[in-house]
Amino acid sequence: MNNLVIGGVPEHFNLPWYNTLRDKKFTYKGINLRWKDFPGGTGSMNKALRNKEIDMAVILSEGVIRDIIQGNECKIVQVFIKTPLIWGIHVAKNSNYQTIEDLKGSKAAISRYGSGSHLMAYINAQNHNWNLETDLRFEVINNLNGALEGLPKGKGDYFFGRNSPPNLLWIREFSELLANALLLGLVL
Secondary structure (H helix, E strand, O other): OEEEEEEEOOOHHHHHHHHHHHOOOOHHHOEEEEEEEOOOOHHHHHHHHHOOOOOEEEOOHHHHHHHHHOOOOOOOOOOOOOOOOEEEEEEEOOOOOOOOHHHOOOEEEEOOOOOHHHHHHHHHHHHOOOOOOOOOEEEEOOOHHHHHHHHHHOOOOEEEEEOOHHHHHHHHHHEEEOHHHOOOOOEO
16 A cells, blocks of 8 residues: 655645545555645645655645745646636735735735745735835735734734635635735736
């Protein structure tokens, strides 16, 4: 029996993995596959791949490509989702931020360095011609729950989150989406 550990974020698009593991579909092929949740996202999975804590990951391609360029020896073997991700900039309800330009020089809350939220903050800054040395700062908040708890308390000023079904409640209940920043031309 081959033992393998696969990692991924605990989100809706990984349901097929949960179902096949529940039904023991891989054991019939001589594979003992185990799943490990990574609520911290791409950055924490990159680290786990580097440290050989997991054998595979369902991971944001932009983040793993960046990590491969920086020396991660993992390989991309298959594309799992071909549809684009739509990202939004989220701020706390009590925030004074009204435009993207208001965010210049403030702190981007990020899950981890190398995560999707980290990469999107750079793309946004580059798209708006910000100085990456002086206009872009970071606060590590670990995951979505860290953003939910931290943004209203001033731990970070904005957070790039995917506008997928699990985030709709968060958008409606806990943050305000900058109206003019929903797509930002950033459909990945």
